[in-house]
Amino acid sequence: LIDFEVQTNSVESMPELAFKVMMNVGNPDRAFSFTQMPNEGIGLARLEFIINRMIGVHPKALLNMNSLPREISQAIQERIAGYASPVDFYVDKLVEGISTLAVAFMDQPVIVRMSDFKSNEYANLLGGKLYEPSEENPMLGFRGASRYVSDNFRDCFELECKALKRVRDEMGLTNVEIMIPFVRTVGEAAEVIELLAKNGLKRGENGLRVIMMCELPTNALLAEEFLEHFDGFSIGSNDLTQLTLGLDRDSGIVSHLFDERDPAVKKLLTMAIDACRKQNKYVGICGQGPSDHPDLAFWLMEQGISSVSLNPDSVLDTWFFLAGEETK
Ligand code: PEP
Ligand code: MG
Secondary structure (H helix, E strand, O other): OOOOOOOOOOOOHHHHHHHEEEOOOOOHHHHHHHOOOOOOEEEEEEEHHHHHHOOEEEEHHHHOOOOOOOHHHHHHHHHHHHOOOOHHHHHHHHHHHHHHHHOOOOOOOOOEEEOOOHHHHOOEEEEHHHHOOOOOOHHHHHOHHHHHHOOOOOOHHHHHHHHHHHHHHHHOOEEEEEEEEOOHHHHHHHHHHHHHHHHHOOOHHHOOOOOEEOOHHHHHHHHHHOOOOOOEEOHHHHHHHHHHHOOOOOOOOHHHHOOOOOOHHHHHHHHHHHHHHHOOOEEEEEEHHHOHHHHHHHHHHEEEEOEEEOOOOHHHHHHHHHHHHHHH
């Protein structure tokens, strides 16, 4: 994936840019090798990666071990052997994954996004089918902030909070920041911030920044209101494009129409960036757009975005492309 022959592994040896270049990194096993790339932190660490690869069990099943069918509880027992309790297994594994990322990128921010599995994805975890609804359109269903604050999932979200709190407050890895995906309404934004605080993750305390993903058109349209609850936006251009153009990002049939550079998407991007700048808040992008289209990365730089988070394998090419464009 990465050419390790490249000798430019520090930011100092790279041309200076008007914004930070961060990386999307989810796999703790790759974290230390990715630090060999010039970078200014992790702009998106997807918790789904850690849950899929290191845990593999639905959190609700771990919370309800006594009421599970025998075969499922036996399969889970095998996985959790050696841990103090089923719940400890879940939290300890999250702590292990997150802290590995945080230590690898010690001097830089590591923005950890709370879980954003859709119901069909959660159902694939061990025991998941017992707890997940069957939805026609999971992409538009029980996900993100709506999930966290609901009576059906709050206890699971609180396990994620417990892990984050331990990493930040007990291990002292305060470079870890929190990101909330798929926030549909301003009311939901307020609720999720309150829930975090209730679980010991108070915005501003011990330097904690809480970022919101800007990935629904409503987030850009009502940016000012959403931003009252957060320390900034990280733009999820994958969902934002899907929802603006009304096309399923997983459908090959309409994929030729998927373009983050569509004028309607760009209009929303400008609105989001301007609103953050007006309030002097962080605004980055962590969707696939700038990794696939360096011209979009340059356009975002011109709009005054504070950072782009790229796939590790596109960091060098994009960085040099931007430096070349800047000097034109
Ligand atoms: C996005 O929507 O752009 C994003 C980064 O989130 P995900 O791809 O995980 O939905
Ligand atoms: Mg998204």
